[in-house]
Amino acid sequence: MGALTAIGPVSIDMYLPAFPSIATGLNATHSQVERTLAIYLIGMSVAQLAYGPLADRYGRKPPLYGALSLYIVASAGCAIAPNIEVLTASRLLQAMGGAAGMVISRAVVRDHYDTQEAARALSMLMLIMGVAPILAPLIGGQVLALTGWRGIFVLITVSAIILLWTVSRVMVESLRPDRVIPLSWSSILHNYSQLIRNGKFVAFAMSGAMGSATMFGYIVSSPRLFIDYYGISSQSYGLLFGLNALCLITGSQVSARMLKKYRPVQLLPWALRAMMLAGLSALGLTLSGSVTLTILMGCMMAFMFCQGFVGPNSAAMALSEQGNRLGSASALLGTFTIASGACAGFLVSLASETGPLPMALILGGCTTLSWLIGGIARRRP
Structure with a gap:
């Protein structure tokens, strides 16, 4: 797998x-x-x-x-x-x-x-x-x-x-035989329409997708920001990229251990709040003109650690109780994730600003949306 x-x-x-x-x-x-x-x-x-x-x-x-x-x-x-x-x-x-x-x-x-x-x-x-x-x-x-x-x-x-x-x-x-769904245009449209009308599924899926959008925004903007704006070497850029990925790995493994004691719905609120705090800190410090490469990297690493919690737990909640629509639900979840990331990356690529502002806007905006949507998801029946 x-x-x-x-x-x-x-x-x-x-x-x-x-x-x-x-x-x-x-x-x-x-x-x-x-x-x-x-x-x-x-x-x-x-x-x-x-x-x-x-x-x-x-x-x-x-x-x-x-x-x-x-x-x-x-x-x-x-x-x-x-x-x-x-x-x-x-x-x-x-x-x-x-x-x-x-x-x-x-x-x-x-x-x-x-x-x-x-x-x-x-x-x-x-x-x-x-x-x-x-x-x-x-x-x-x-x-x-x-x-x-x-x-x-x-x-x-x-x-x-x-x-x-x-x-x-x-x-x-x-796939169990009792969960097989006949394939027809009507069944496909019915399954996807049911999923789109399922507020709990959409909310959890989009909450996780906003985290992925932040990551794609970072991937697109980081070479120009770190190498061209801050003037670090390509080798140092690779090290910074690796540190962020290491934080994502660490967060996901800490989440896996905590899930032995807590349920996903219990972990998500704390992870979303911490992720939003990291994003808004980066945005606020950038707007105030006091952000540095070290501070920005600290905020990004904190975000990545939290995304290690948010990604798998929001996906698990979105896919829960989907029954024989599980394949379609997984597909729509993936589409939300990739499409959100592609949109964020496209928006960042349009920015003429070479400094940290485009990344900070994506970081602050998407993490806030993830927290807001996650709150809606938890209140859905």
Whole structure:
């Protein structure tokens, strides 16, 4: 399940060090190369909606076979792309294949565990989500130095082939026959309309999505802020990026331990308040002109620690009591998460301000929204 969950961050982060090389190799602009990342996020956001109903009808394994096969072919297409247009199209197909891993891994967790145990299991998956962004750029950079940018996609292709073989040999089908839903346009629309009208599901899903939006805003704005504005080296930037990911990992594992004693609904209020405090501190100090790199990093690390609580616990609460709509619920949850992050990243990229204000606005605004929406979720029957 961890490997399936890691498909998303690995596909996003591993090729980031190769952006200049891709631009040179394909005679493309940097904006065109950056667009391949935006296309990937859009494809992953939309494709998740298809895998939910498929997983509820055909089980968890069959959709994975098709999705991973598509992911393998698309990754190979990225490796041999003769121009930026083919690379962009291949990245879109790669996202459509990779989206299944995130949807089905969450559904499998809920198939096996109740809400509290699911939150603990999702915290372990958050560990993978935290480690992947640290290791992926480092591995990508080494592969880039040894083989060039195409070698990164060759490595992704080979890894996906191994993952497909592992799924076929190790993974056990977890969908019970009594929870199978007939597949039709009417049933798909009915399930999603029921979920959208489920205020508790939407509120918990969006509360977690606002935390993810903050992370994407940070990912987009941090290179320009830390390297161009504060003037730190690329190596130091990598260290700061790793420290934030380490805080996310630590938070998720502390959450997993605390879930042995407390329920997710008990942990969420405290985590949301602390997360908002970190965000508003960053915004207030930035607006007052007294923020420094050290202070900003402290606020960001505190946010990441809290997100390690908020992410898995809000997901577990959103997926609770979904019954035979679990696959669709997991898909819609993923769409909310990726779409919110893509919007936040897009807004940050539009800012002409090179200082800390764009990041601080996202940090303060999204964490406040997460707290407000989380409060609404807890009051829903």
